Amino acid sequence: MFRTLTTAAAAIALLAPAAFARDLVISFDDLNPGPKKGFEDAVAQFKAENPDINVIVNINDREAHKTAIRNFLTADAPDVTSWYPGNRMAPFVDAGLFQPVDDVWADNGFNEDLAAIKATMSRDGKIWGVPYSYYQWGIYYRKDIFDKLGLSEPQTWDELLAACGKMKEVGVTPFTIGTKFLWTAAGVFDYINLRTNGYDVHNALTAGEIKYTDPRIVATFDNWEQLINECGFVENHASMSWQDAIAPFANGDAAMYVMGNFSVDGYKNAGLTEDQIDFMPFPVIDPAIAPAEEAPADAFFIPTNAKNVEDAKKFLAFVARPDVQTQWNKTIGQLPINSKADISDDKFIQEGFALLNSATGLAQFYDRDAPAAMAKAGMEGFQKFMLDTSTKMEVLERLDEVQTEVYK
Amino acid sequence: MAHATMPDTNVPTEATWMQRNKLAIAPWFFLAPALVFFAIYVVGPIFESLYLSFFEWNGLYTADGESTATWVGVDNYVKLWDDPNFWTSLVNNVLWLVLFMLAVPAGLFIALFLNQEVPGMRLYKSLFFFPFVISQVVVGLIFGWFYNPDFGVVGSIYKAFYCEETVNFVGNVTFKCVGSPPDILSSPEFATYGIIAAGLWPQIAYCMILYLTGLNNVASDQIEAGRLDGAKGWKMLWYVVWPQLRPATFIAVVVTVIGALRSFDMIAIMTQGGPFGSTNVLSHYMFETAISEYGERYGYGSAIAVVLFAIMLIFISYFLWRMYQDEKGGR
Incomplete structure (x- = not known):
């Protein structure tokens, strides 16, 4: 059933005139009102800045996403997917299902701005994703x-x-x-x-x-x-x-x-x-x-089978930009990771920001690290x-x- | 049959293979759809699980669609032998099997009790049958709340006897208790019994309905004959009614055994196998190791599935053999 639907969709996509030159498919994993709004606002801004990219978003429930990602990375990969760093990304990295994004980090100065989280995003000497939010x-x-x-x-x-x-x-x-x-x-x-x-x-x-x-x-x-x-x-x-x-x-x-x-x-x-x-x-x-x-972080990754890698990298660079992280995390009530971003005046966020900035190491949580x-x-x-x-x-x-x- | 009624006007020619074997082919033709689906969805997976149980696999394929599984031989079974959680699950499965059998006599007695002519009997019968109609998930939730030490029935009864209402430090109403209310679902000793009790509720209803239909078929002339010979009460039940309920009993035992072995929903809803794995049964443990968030060990999960299947096979073979014997006797 699902197969026929996707093939039908693919057929339609082929028939449609190439009004939009490039499709960018993004899978996101939170249907709760706050996080969903934060994501959708960011996507709207990304669309406004890149009118030539046709962004297709696919928002799933968190638990359903955890199951679905195991199939779609092989069968029908989006160009960008949300996932978690630390050991949670390890099986996918080891199976060669994510692609390294070291160049995105180098080109955008993330090595300095996102330094606190770099170790967590790395495996086998490469960096595999870009985080957009964390919390204390x-x-x-x-x-x-x-x-x-x-x-x-x-x-x-x-x-x-x-x-x-x-x-x-x-x-x-x-x-x-x-x-x-x-x-x-x-x-x-x-x-x-x-x-x-x-x-x-x-x-x-x-x-x-x-x-x-x-x-x-x-x-x-x-x-x-x-x-x-x-x-x-x-x-x-x-x-x-x-x-x-x-x-x-x-x-x-x-x-x-x-x-x-x-x-x-x-x-x-x-x-x-x-x-x-x-x-x-x-x-x-x-x-x-x-x-x-x-300080568990949430991040975006590019699957190996992504079709539009160039724009996927553009999106990754976008989500870690200070102004984007500021706005996004204000909406969802969490902390931006980019050290140049601003935080909201909520007292818990303020205290958390101070706490995490003075920390010498950020653990992802036992069940993400092990x-x-x-x-x-x-x-x-x-x-x-x-x-x-x-x-x-x-x-x-x-x-x-x-x-x-x-x-x- | 069709041959005999057909007017035989044609000069008899050589019959085609199809015509000659019509009677032999027809049943297979009708069986084919069921056989195909049975093979794909039941037989195939059995062998696939068996095959997978010799691998270590996290369920992932590489970007090119190659499986990431590695062959480990009987390693998974060796690990099972040393895995205390596996033994806990197995023991719990046995507990389920034994205690679930209570549903058969309980169902029989409720059926006997309800098998009488009283105005509104249909309503009472349907009320007794009700727990079987509602989803197992709902039953699990209801019992979960029922056992809850804070707001459940069990907790409330305990509070009524052993607690007194006081005002706490910030001025809100709270309870000071002698000891603490029984927390059935988080005590490793009692949680399994708590879940089995919840599972029995719909199962008794199921057995009851089987016996009610069985009781409809009890020959009234035999009852009367028995009565003339002075049988009543227990004797009537044991010597006249019970033997006639044998087919119903057989089915009740079969569905109860299968129900006990495949118990999953209740555990998933009420405890998720917890506290620390003490209420797991094989089916839930398999789910946990293979498919759940903290699992992703498909080879190991398959090995558990194979063990569970082997246990079920003992019962299934026996039931099939019994049915085969009955069929032979009936001819």
């Missing part, structure tokens, strides 16, 4: 509860544990979380690991170079265990999604949430006002470790550990087994 992770907290308890933003691990003690005294659970879909636990793990061991260990671990039973990773888990025992997460987190976990936060039963900036909308929809919530970086555990943050099979096993292990901390060594040993299988 950290701790979102109930400012009104902190004020009422006379607490300020904890800067260090000990201050955090002390603050937790005060919260528990008045019956507030320090952290909320919903681990039903697993990845939220990975956010907590990543941060404790980044603060305990730093960015290089995070990368070495997700690249399979060090074992999970390595003393450094065990130290991360020891800190995590301390966080669970002395601070504590809401009960029943294993049956809640991240959205469900907003309920205790909004109700004032829990005071902190390790999350990404996309969650701010959720807090506001749950009835919290801008004055009640605030953002703080995850506290320092070891002062000798340079600060690194989680291969899929490892990420799945790892996150299940994190959940198991969170439900019962006595399984620590059992979990880590199992992850070692999976690791030897996955990275061969």
